[in-house]
Amino acid sequence: MGNLRILVIDDSPSTRRGLIELLHPLRADIEEASNGKEGLAIVESANVDLVITDMDMPGMDGLELCQHLQSHPNTRGIPVIIVSAFDSEGDIDLGFQAGAWAYVSKREAFTELLKTIEEVLSKFSFHRERLILVVDDSRLVCRMVKEGLERAGFQVVTAKNGRIAYELITQRKPDLILSDLDMPVMNGFELCDTLQASLEYNTIPFVVMSTISDRAHIKRIIRRGAVSYIVKPFNMDQMVILVERILSDQFQILVKERERLESERSLMLGSIASLISALEARDPYTRGHSETVAEIVGGMTTLMNASYEEIEMATIGGRLHDIGKIGIRDDILFKPGGLTPQEFDMIKQHPIIGANILKPITSLSDVVSMVLYHHERPDGRGYPHGLTSVPFWASLVSVADIYSALCSKRPYQDPMPEEKVLQIIHDVRGTQLTEESVELFMAWHATKNSKQER
Structure with missing residues (x-):
C-alpha cells in the first residue's frame, strides 16, 4: 500500500499517536489533525485516500466533518472510518447516516482497525473503478442518485433519456445502468431492448428504477433483460447495497458464464443454419x-x-422451421413432379424429425413447437397431429412459409403475382391460417411496402 495517504483526526494527542502506531504496517503517509476543522483544511489542500476520525471533538466534530465531505463533489468519494468511544447503536447509526464507511469502537481498535481499513480500501478501490450510468428525465432524481453513488465512491454519469444514454454507452461502456422507464425520445423499455440486441452491450447489468410497482409490469421488464427493479421513492443506502451486490465478483462470474453460453449457442445455431443453407x-x-x-x-x-x-x-424458429427435411430422402425431397400419397406421408414427417433434432438443446425449447406445428391448420387438416388450435408462434411461421413459397419459382409453378398471393392468404384465414397470424402478416406487409416506397 505504498503512497497511501491517511489522515488521522482526534483531539487527544495520545490517541493520535496510538492510532498512528497501529497504522505502521501499512507504510502509509500519515497526516494528523486535532479536530474536524483542521482535518478539513488538510483534505482540501492535499490528496487524502482515507480519513480516520473521532466522533466527539471541539470546533468541528466527526459527524460535521463527514457531512461536509459528503456535500462537496471533490471530497464526496473519500472513505471515512469513525473510531470513537461512543459505540452505542444510536451513535453508530448517526455515523453511517453522516456518510461514514465504517465505525470502530476505540476499545476494539487494536484488533479491528487494520482489518477494517483493508476492507474499506478494497471496497473503495472496487467502487472507484466502476462507472454507473443513471438515466432519468428528472434532474432531481439524477442529482440525488449521482450524489449518493459518488458518496459510495462510484464514478457516475447521467442522461435524461435513452438516446443520450446510448450515445454515452458507445463512448465509454458503463459497468451498470440505472434507468427510469417513462422518458421522452427513447424510453427505458426501448433502451433495454436496444442493449439486449447488441452483442457488445447486452451483458451490461440493467437496473430499472420506477414509480410503477405492479408485479406484471416488473416481470415484463425483467423478461426483456433487466437484472433488477427498484421502486421509487427509494433509500440511497438501499440503492448502493443493490449496486454493490450486482457488481460483486459472484455476479460477474455469472455474467461471464452467460457470455460463454451465448457464444456456444451462437456457434451451435450457426452450424445448424449452415446445414439448412447447404440443404437448400x-x-x-x-x-x-x-x-x-x-x-x-x-x-x-x-x-x-x-x-x-x-x-x-x-x-430462429423461422430459420430452423424446415430443419427436419435433413432426414427426408433426396429423391423425394427434390422430386420435380408430384408426390405419391406414400411419398407425401414421408414429407409430413419433417416437422417431427426437426423437433426431435432440437429437443436436446434446452436453449431452443421455445423453438421446438414452432418447428413441430408450423404445418398445423385451424380446420384440423394440417400435419403431423391434425390440431385445431395452432400455437401462436407456429402460426406466424405458417403464414410466412406460405407467402415465401407462393412468391418463389418452383418446378411445378412460376412465382405468383404479389396481389394474388395476398388474396390467397386472405381467403384461407380461419381454415389454413389463423385469423391472428394473417392480420399480423398483412400489417407487416403494409409496413414493408411503405418502407420500400420511401
Missing part, C-alpha cells in the same frame, strides 16, 4: 427460403412490440 443450396427452387421466412417472422414479431428475446426466438 442443392435445390435452386428453395435456396434462401428459410432466411426469407425468418426475416418475415422477425418483422411480424417486431410489430407486436415484443421483447428482444421473443423477436430472436421467433426469428
Whole structure:
C-alpha cells in the first residue's frame, strides 16, 4: 500500500499517536489533525485516500466533518472510518447516516482497525473503478442518485433519456445502468431492448428504477433483460447495497458464464443454419427460403412490440422451421413432379424429425413447437397431429412459409403475382391460417411496402 495517504483526526494527542502506531504496517503517509476543522483544511489542500476520525471533538466534530465531505463533489468519494468511544447503536447509526464507511469502537481498535481499513480500501478501490450510468428525465432524481453513488465512491454519469444514454454507452461502456422507464425520445423499455440486441452491450447489468410497482409490469421488464427493479421513492443506502451486490465478483462470474453460453449457442445455431443453407443450396427452387421466412417472422414479431428475446426466438424458429427435411430422402425431397400419397406421408414427417433434432438443446425449447406445428391448420387438416388450435408462434411461421413459397419459382409453378398471393392468404384465414397470424402478416406487409416506397 505504498503512497497511501491517511489522515488521522482526534483531539487527544495520545490517541493520535496510538492510532498512528497501529497504522505502521501499512507504510502509509500519515497526516494528523486535532479536530474536524483542521482535518478539513488538510483534505482540501492535499490528496487524502482515507480519513480516520473521532466522533466527539471541539470546533468541528466527526459527524460535521463527514457531512461536509459528503456535500462537496471533490471530497464526496473519500472513505471515512469513525473510531470513537461512543459505540452505542444510536451513535453508530448517526455515523453511517453522516456518510461514514465504517465505525470502530476505540476499545476494539487494536484488533479491528487494520482489518477494517483493508476492507474499506478494497471496497473503495472496487467502487472507484466502476462507472454507473443513471438515466432519468428528472434532474432531481439524477442529482440525488449521482450524489449518493459518488458518496459510495462510484464514478457516475447521467442522461435524461435513452438516446443520450446510448450515445454515452458507445463512448465509454458503463459497468451498470440505472434507468427510469417513462422518458421522452427513447424510453427505458426501448433502451433495454436496444442493449439486449447488441452483442457488445447486452451483458451490461440493467437496473430499472420506477414509480410503477405492479408485479406484471416488473416481470415484463425483467423478461426483456433487466437484472433488477427498484421502486421509487427509494433509500440511497438501499440503492448502493443493490449496486454493490450486482457488481460483486459472484455476479460477474455469472455474467461471464452467460457470455460463454451465448457464444456456444451462437456457434451451435450457426452450424445448424449452415446445414439448412447447404440443404437448400442443392435445390435452386428453395435456396434462401428459410432466411426469407425468418426475416418475415422477425418483422411480424417486431410489430407486436415484443421483447428482444421473443423477436430472436421467433426469428430462429423461422430459420430452423424446415430443419427436419435433413432426414427426408433426396429423391423425394427434390422430386420435380408430384408426390405419391406414400411419398407425401414421408414429407409430413419433417416437422417431427426437426423437433426431435432440437429437443436436446434446452436453449431452443421455445423453438421446438414452432418447428413441430408450423404445418398445423385451424380446420384440423394440417400435419403431423391434425390440431385445431395452432400455437401462436407456429402460426406466424405458417403464414410466412406460405407467402415465401407462393412468391418463389418452383418446378411445378412460376412465382405468383404479389396481389394474388395476398388474396390467397386472405381467403384461407380461419381454415389454413389463423385469423391472428394473417392480420399480423398483412400489417407487416403494409409496413414493408411503405418502407420500400420511401
